Amino acid sequence: MLELKDDEWFERLNTRRKAQSDEHATLWSYYDNEQPLAFIAKILEEQGDRFPPLKLNWSAVVVDSVEERLDLESLRVRGEEGPDEDIMRVWRNNHMEEGASEAHLAAMVAGLSFVIVGPGVNPGDDPIITVEYGDQVAVEIDPLTREVVAAIKVWRSDTDTETEDRAILYLPGRIISYELGDQDWKVVGQQTQSSEIVPVVPLHNRPRRGRGRTELTNIIPIVDAVNQTATNMLAALEHHALPRRWAVNVAESDFVDERGERLPAWAIATGAIWAIPRAEDDGTGTQPQPSVGQFSGAALDNFHNSVRLLALQAASQYGLTSNHFGYATDNPASADAIRAQQDREIKRTERHQTSFGGGWARVGLLILLMLGRDVETTQVEPVWRDAATPTRAAQAQAAIGLVQAGIIDREQAREDLNYSQTQRDAMSQRATGLDVNSIMSGLRDVSVESPPTDPVPVE
Secondary structure (H helix, E strand, O other): OOOOOOOHHHHHHHHHHHHHHHHHHHHHHOOOOOOOOOOOOOOHHHHHHOOOOOOOOOOHHHHHHHHHHOOEEEEEOOOOOOOOHHHHHHHHHOOOOHHHHHHHHHHHHHOEEEEEEOOOOOOOOOOOEEEEEOOEEEEEEOOOOOEEEEEEEEOOOOOOOOOEEEEEEEEOEEEEEEEEEEOEEEEEEEEEEEEEEEEEEEEEEOOOOOOOOOOOHHHHHHHHHHHHHHHHHHHHHHHHHHHOOOOOOHHHHOOOOOOOOOOHHHHHOOEEEEEOOOOOOOOOOOOOEEEEEEEOOOOOOHHHHHHHHHHHHHHHHHHHOOOHHHOOOOOOOHHHHHHHHHHHHHHHHHHHHHHHHHHHHHHHHHHHHHHOOOOOOOEEEEOOOOOOOOOHHHHHHHHHOOOOOOOOOOOHHHHHHOOOOOOOOHHHHHHHHHHHHHHHHHHHHHOOOOOOOOOOOOO
């Protein structure tokens, strides 16, 4: 396969990209809560848009519950103290604090996302890092070395059109530019790279045999079921839950004014009243009297119980609590019980840190390579925020406990809280200055006096 020609690589990867695009569009529709109803009662289908679907976005719940705990704080070179300054400068210049979160989200929804590291616009500029999606990028991975041996990116030069007319093919040591002509793609440029490394890094979610799997696999059938239940509940609310009135021996002609025009009251009432018109005069001269009444409203407990059951099934699939899906127990759990319930959620997050970590380490190496650093023996490792303490306050509280227990010192705590090296140095200088000033202040307050003498006896 490594002997494929350029055009053969282009066709192979572009075909794969198109297949990814169709598959990922369906997955993103579930995350964005834009998917159509998988099941719908025939009576509702016949009424068209009168009963729009009620959709509960549980797909976003199961993805965001983990993504909110995935905080990549820095990249550092193994063996060095603290984050690598060159990597972090490029990282911040490319706004990758937000970009990393976007890449994680895209990978969890679609099964994979990509990060491309390219040279700066002008010579001497820092590298440019972009987060890419499967509808534009596809890669070929060597199953033996797990290295990317070829990649493609296709996009539209004009965002107002639907035609993808630009493409780049990445091969070891070469970058080939394509443009869509009247009927086919044609080469418009080629660049030679000093490195044989393809600068496209895939981030696989739950990788299996070199392919990523979406987090939505188990929740999609549950979402389809709960959306049908919720929509049918609205229809039942319209037809049966609100008390219906009935009227016998009345007709629409009874609700007219002296000019024969229909009264607004009848127009309103016809939506809530089931009416039976009076019978024809039998010749006796007697007219049956109108009679009105009200039916009992139907209970919706069966729908509520069905939604609750589906929520519990979703929670069990993903190690979440029913609170994530809007169900709270009458007796609130203790703090220890809440932490115990979060164990599976935390462990899922740590698994994602492991699967995404290799890709981010590769991104760090590409940054150093494009900066001209020697990377032959360099190993980059990501630094993640503790999944059990996703918030800044929780992380600080955990650091305080570790310092008080003597497990780590203050300097390590500051590093764990993601303070920069400049900030940590300033803290150390201020702490040292405070100690010296305290000592000097104490010395100035001490007065030198002669030793006391024995008291003179009073005669």
